[in-house]
Each structure stands twice: as C-alpha cells, then as structure tokens.
Amino acid sequence: MQTLIWNNLKTSEKMTALSRPAQKVGESIKQAVDAISENVARNGDGALFELAEKFDKVRLEKLTVSPEEIAAASGRISPELCQAIQQAKANIEAFHKAQQNQEIDIETQPGVRCQVLTRPIERVGLYIPGGSAPLFSTVLMLAIPAKIAGCKKIVLCSPPPIADEILYTANLCGVETIYTVGGAQAIFAMAQGTETVAKVDKIFGPGNAFVTEAKRQVMQAGTAIDMPAGPSEVLVIADEFAAPDFVASDLLSQAEHGADSQVILVTNSETLAKATALSIEKQLENLPRKETAEKALAHSRIFIAKSIEQAVEISNAYAPEHLVVQTQNARELLPFLDNAGSIFLGAYSPESMGDYASGTNHVLPTYGYTRTYSSLGLADFSKRMTVQELTPQGFQALAPTVMAMASAEQLEAHRLAVEVRLAKLKM
Known part of the structure; x- marks a missing residue:
C-alpha cells in the first residue's frame, strides 16, 4: 500500500489519490450482455438451458429446484453451520423488523387530512452469485427484509449447481421459488419473464461485471434494481491507540473480496501506519486468497492526516462502502461521519460482524454512491403512497x-x- 502525507498533496493529487480503480465495462462485455438479452427475449427457457451449458458447464433438465432437492441439501448442512445461520437470521430479523414504518395520518389544517401508506413491492427477484464462494449470507440479507415487508412473490436465481448452503438458507427464510439460473441471463429472465421464470418488479443482489451490466440494462427498460454498485471497499480511521493487527485484519478482510477491491487507512499516527503495513505483510502470507488481496492492495492507500478531525474529512470525501473507526472514543466521531454505507465503531466491531450476523444489512452502495444512496433496508422492499381527503x-x-x-x-x-x-x- 502506498503511504501519502495528506497535507503534502496538491488538490489534484488528493483527488487522484482518492479515486477508485477504474470501472471498465468494456465494449466486449456490453456486446456479450446484449446478445444474452436478445437470446432470452427470443427463446425464453431454451436460452437459459443453452447458456447454463455454455457458461456453467451444466446440462440442466429443469430450471426449478424441487422441494425434495431442497430437503436433501438441507440435510447435508452441519448442525454447527445450521445454528450459525439461524443465529444470524434472528439478529437480521430483529434489526429489520425495527424498521417497520409507522403510518402517518395528520390534519395539515382543519378538514384537510393527509396520510402516508406503505405497501410491499409485489414481486421481487433475488440474485445470489455462486462460484467458489457461495454467498448464502446474502440470501439472509435479501430474503429476510422481503418477507418482513410482505412481498407476495419472492424468487431466487443462482448459478447451477446451487450450493447446499444457499438452498438451506433460502428455505429457512421462506423463499418460495428457486431457479438454477445464473449470470446476466438470470437478470433478464426475472426482468422479462420466461415460460418458467416468473417476471418480477424489482431485482436485488450482487454479481460480476456481466450481471452488473444486465442490471443496468433492465433498469433502463423499466425494471427496478436495488442500487448501483462498483467494487467493494473499506476505509479505516485509526489513531495511535488502535491495534495494528486489528487494523490490518480489517483491511485484508476487504482486500480478499476481489482484485478490484480497494482498502484505505487514514491515521494521524505514522507509527501506527508503519506497524499496520508490517502486520499486513505478515497476515497476508497465511491467506488462501493471498494473490487476490495483493492485487487489491496494489491500488490501495495509507493516508497520514494531521489530526483525527482531518481523517474524518478525508473519509467523508472518499464516501466508503464500509467505514471502520478504531479510535480511543470512536462513538464521539459519529456525529461528524456523513458518507458511509455501514459504520463499525470500536476495536471489537470488525466489518465481518456486519457482513454476517450483527443484524445490519451487508448490501451497500459502493464507488462513492454513499453520498446519495443508503444501505439496503426494509424500505427498499416497499413503496409509499400518499392520501388526501378534504x-x-x-x-x-x-x-x-x-x-x-x-x-x-x-x-x-x-x-x-x-x-x-x-x-x-x-x-
């Protein structure tokens, strides 16, 4: 990680130092996604079978996962993991139930009655990536608020073969229908509908560059999506009292997400900065995803600020997805933190807790969108209507x-x- 002293940088250099790795949706990706869109629109289920064989190397006989297959998958999950998922579910439910809207019903003047009514989005689609790291935790983050909001139709798409953990978690959360469909084709199938896949009103969930491009396209065509997204990121504000090993672990936990991830450390202590850099090198050696983390670290930064107050200013300018605050009195900074998807206060609040089980949602705006977008919550699965009666x-x-x-x-x-x-x- 490159170390920079903030006050030694010119204004243009500061802007460059705070920039993310370039998001490149190449013309080849757009052309490939365009072709997938046209294929799904023309051939429906036939396109989904064809593309599963092409991209996932799986020849499917059907697209819908049966109750028997879900039960068998659930039986293969260890009791320890089942208990962990259930604990996470309880916390996430508690936090999202607390977000339920109170109805507003007032007289703005005598004889003029105004109300706000909240209704669930009727049909929602959840996209869960597969691959080497099946994100069953994202099932919790999407399905739980959808159920609490009262969405009438909840469908889930994930690439074949779907991991047992995803099937178990989806069933636990009450997802009615699961399709073995992945990639951009899953997004188009849910947006347009096919002979098998139900058409939905809004699509949620992360994905690769092809999925992201597909979500962009269906949004332009009238299907709502959860939020715009870029590569994952974390910014850590730390003072001289922070533990270097803790800070290093938080930076690495985000760097291992992907080569295009970015991690930032802002500190008023050069001693802490040097100790953290050494700890990163040490911890990195033991990571299975070392190569991925190294690529992310190559375009990451350490900023030396003159004070914690300036560190807060730098953080607000960057507007991170995840913001970890490891200072002596972390909560005292909260009133001054304006732009962040999710904030983790104190030495014992690592990002990992929010990613899995503290109760907050880990689906967050990235790439600076925290200036205008919020973390995913119950409101995203609902819509509001106003009423007036005179x-x-x-x-x-x-x-x-x-x-x-x-x-x-x-x-x-x-x-x-x-x-x-x-x-x-x-x-």
Whole structure:
C-alpha cells in the first residue's frame, strides 16, 4: 500500500489519490450482455438451458429446484453451520423488523387530512452469485427484509449447481421459488419473464461485471434494481491507540473480496501506519486468497492526516462502502461521519460482524454512491403512497390558495376543478 502525507498533496493529487480503480465495462462485455438479452427475449427457457451449458458447464433438465432437492441439501448442512445461520437470521430479523414504518395520518389544517401508506413491492427477484464462494449470507440479507415487508412473490436465481448452503438458507427464510439460473441471463429472465421464470418488479443482489451490466440494462427498460454498485471497499480511521493487527485484519478482510477491491487507512499516527503495513505483510502470507488481496492492495492507500478531525474529512470525501473507526472514543466521531454505507465503531466491531450476523444489512452502495444512496433496508422492499381527503369545510378554506396558485401557473383546468366545486357548495 502506498503511504501519502495528506497535507503534502496538491488538490489534484488528493483527488487522484482518492479515486477508485477504474470501472471498465468494456465494449466486449456490453456486446456479450446484449446478445444474452436478445437470446432470452427470443427463446425464453431454451436460452437459459443453452447458456447454463455454455457458461456453467451444466446440462440442466429443469430450471426449478424441487422441494425434495431442497430437503436433501438441507440435510447435508452441519448442525454447527445450521445454528450459525439461524443465529444470524434472528439478529437480521430483529434489526429489520425495527424498521417497520409507522403510518402517518395528520390534519395539515382543519378538514384537510393527509396520510402516508406503505405497501410491499409485489414481486421481487433475488440474485445470489455462486462460484467458489457461495454467498448464502446474502440470501439472509435479501430474503429476510422481503418477507418482513410482505412481498407476495419472492424468487431466487443462482448459478447451477446451487450450493447446499444457499438452498438451506433460502428455505429457512421462506423463499418460495428457486431457479438454477445464473449470470446476466438470470437478470433478464426475472426482468422479462420466461415460460418458467416468473417476471418480477424489482431485482436485488450482487454479481460480476456481466450481471452488473444486465442490471443496468433492465433498469433502463423499466425494471427496478436495488442500487448501483462498483467494487467493494473499506476505509479505516485509526489513531495511535488502535491495534495494528486489528487494523490490518480489517483491511485484508476487504482486500480478499476481489482484485478490484480497494482498502484505505487514514491515521494521524505514522507509527501506527508503519506497524499496520508490517502486520499486513505478515497476515497476508497465511491467506488462501493471498494473490487476490495483493492485487487489491496494489491500488490501495495509507493516508497520514494531521489530526483525527482531518481523517474524518478525508473519509467523508472518499464516501466508503464500509467505514471502520478504531479510535480511543470512536462513538464521539459519529456525529461528524456523513458518507458511509455501514459504520463499525470500536476495536471489537470488525466489518465481518456486519457482513454476517450483527443484524445490519451487508448490501451497500459502493464507488462513492454513499453520498446519495443508503444501505439496503426494509424500505427498499416497499413503496409509499400518499392520501388526501378534504371535508367540504376544509376544501372551502383551502380553495382560494389553490386557485391563486393555479392561475399564476396558467393552468386553468386546475383552477376550474376547484371553482366548479365551490359553485356546487354555494347552491
């Protein structure tokens, strides 16, 4: 990791130092995804069978996982892992149930009643990546709020063969339908619908560059998605009291996600920075995903700030997905932290806790989107409707205001809609 003294950098150098690894959705990826979209639209299920054999090297006989297959997969999960998943589920449920909306029903003035009603999104699709690290934890993060929100139809897609852990967790969370469909084709299948795969209103879940491009395309075509996303990232704010081994482990836990991940350390202590760099080298040697982490570290940074206050400013400028605060009084910084997907306060709150089981959601905006987007929550599986109801007295009292505003905007029909009712009341 490159170490930079923040105050020695020019403004342009600071911007460059805070930039992420370039996101490159190459023309070849876009062309490949375009072809997949056209194939799924034209051939439906036939395209899904064909692409599973091409990309996943699996010849499927059907797309839907049967209850018997789910039960068999669940029976292969160790009791220890079952218990761990159930504990995580309980915590995630508790946190997301606490987010349930209270109905708003007020009189803005006498006789003018306004309400906010919350309704679940009717049909949602969950995408869970497969591969060498099946993300069954993401099933918890997506399916639990979907169930709490009351979504009527919940479907899940994952590449074949689907890991036992994913099937067990999906069943535990009450997912009704699971399809052995992966990649960009799964996104298009859920967005468009096929003979087998149900069409949904909103798609959630992470994926590779092809999945990300597919989500971008279906969003432009009218299917909602959870959020825009880039490579994973973490920023750690640490002072001289932080444990270098703790800081190093937090940086490495994110670096092992992928070669395009980025990790940042901001500290007011050069001693801590040097000790952390040494600890990273030591811990790195024992990581199975060492090569991946090394690639991420190559475009990562250590910034030396003049103070913790300046470290907070740097963090807010970067707007990280994950923000770990390892300072002597971490909670005291909370009022000043404006841009982050999820914040981890104190030495014993590593990012791993939020990734799996503390209760918060690990689906977070990345690539600086935390300036405007929030971490995934119950509200993402719902929509709001406003209601207004006026009594004749309330209508009469508000009518002059509305007529004056409508006339000023030269919208005569708006004014007339009020005027005809006033005339009726005077009869």
